Amino acid sequence: METLLKVEGINVYYGAIHAIKDISFQVNQGEIVTLIGANGAGKTTTLQTVSGLLRSKTGSILFDGQDINTVSADKLVGRGLAQVPEGRRVFLQMSVEENLEMGAYTQPPAGVPRDLEMVYDLFPRLKERRSQVAGTLSGGEQQMLAMGRALMSHPKLLMLDEPSMGLAPILVEQIFDIIKDLNRKGSTILLVEQNAQMALSVAHRGYVMETGKIVATGTGAELIESPEIKRAYLGG
Ligand SMILES: Nc1ncnc2c1ncn2[C@@H]1O[C@H](COP(=O)(O)OP(=O)(O)OP(=O)(O)O)[C@@H](O)[C@H]1O
Ligand SMILES: [Mg+2]
Numbered sequence: 001m002e003t004l005l006k007v008e009g010i011n012v013y014y015g016a017i018h019a020i021k022d023i024s025f026q027v028n029q030g031e032i033v034t035l036i037g038a039n040g041a042g043k044t045t046t047l048q049t050v051s052g053l054l055r056s057k058t059g060s061i062l063f064d065g066q067d068i069n070t071v072s073a074d075k076l077v078g079r080g081l082a083q084v085p086e087g088r089r090v091f092l093q094m095s096v097e098e099n100l101e102m103g104a105y106t107q108p109p110a111g112v113p114r115d116l117e118m119v120y121d122l123f124p125r126l127k128e129r130r131s132q133v134a135g136t137l138s139g140g141e142q143q144m145l146a147m148g149r150a151l152m153s154h155p156k157l158l159m160l161d162e163p164s165m166g167l168a169p170i171l172v173e174q175i176f177d178i179i180k181d182l183n184r185k186g187s188t189i190l191l192v193e194q195n196a197q198m199a200l201s202v203a204h205r206g207y208v209m210e211t212g213k214i215v216a217t218g219t220g221a222e223l224i225e226s227p228e229i230k231r232a233y234l235g236g
Contacts, residue, residue, distance in 0.1 A: 005027040084149075084160045096137070203220040
C-alpha cells in the first residue's frame with residue numbers, strides 16, 4: 001500500500017503549552033484513518049500542523065512523497081491537501097454556489113462547472129439551495145457545503161475535523177454515509193472525531209490521542225473491540 005501522508009516525531013507548542021508530544025502516524029492511499037480523543041487531546045492541532053497552519057519544531061511531514069514541513073497552507077491546497085475545519089467556516093455572506101467556486105481557486109476555470117455537478121450529485125440538498133446565502137443554511141447543510149467546497153480542489157487527501165459536531169443523529173449518519181461513499185469512489189480521508197463509535201466503524205485504521213500523545217493504534221475493528229477504548233471512549 002502506498003503511503004500518502006507520513007508524520008514522524010512532531011512536537012507543537014502554543015507558547016509554553018506543549019500541545020503535541022512527539023507523535024507519528026501515517027495515512028495510506030485509499031484509506032479512511034481516524035484520530036479520536038477527548039476535548040483538548042490535540043486532534044485539531046495535529047490537523048492544522050499537517051495543513052501548514054501550525055509548525056512542528058521537530059520531525060517531518062511527508063505528503064505525496066515530499067517534505068511539506070515548510071510549505072505554506074495555501075500552496076498545500078494546490079498540491080492536493082484539503083482541510084474542512086472544525087466548525088465548518090463557510091463564507092456566510094456568499095451563496096452556496098459562490099462558496100463552492102471559492103473552493104476551486106486552485107483549479108483551471110474550465111473544469112469548474114463539471115466539478116459543481118459532481119458536488120451537487122453528492123449533495124442534492126446543496127443543488128436545491130445553490131443560490132441561498134450560506135449563513136442561512138442549517139448546521140448539517142453547512143457541513144455538506146464545507147465538504148463540497150473542499151472537494152472542489154480535487155484533494156488527494158481530505159482532512160475532516162469533527163464533521164459530526166452539533167448535528168442530529170440522522171444527519172450524523174448521513175455525513176458518515178457520505179464519507180464512506182467518497183472513500184469508495186477513491187478519496188483518501190483523515191477523519192478527526194470525538195464520536196469514536198461512528199469514526200471507528202467507518203475507518204480502516206485509527207489512532208487514539210490523549211493529552212498530546214498517541215496512546216493506541218489499530219484497525220477500526222480492533223479499537224472498537226478493545227476493552228480500554230470501550231471504557232474510555234465508547235461509554236462501556
Ligand atoms: N491557540 C491556542 N493557544 C493556546 N493553547 C491552545 C490553542 N489552541 C489549542 N490549545 C491547547 O492545545 C491543546 C490541544 O487542543 P486541540 O484544539 O488540538 O484539541 P482537540 O483534540 O482538537 O479538542 P476538541 O475535541 O475539543 O476539538 C488543548 O490543551 C488546548 O487548550
Ligand atoms: Mg478540535
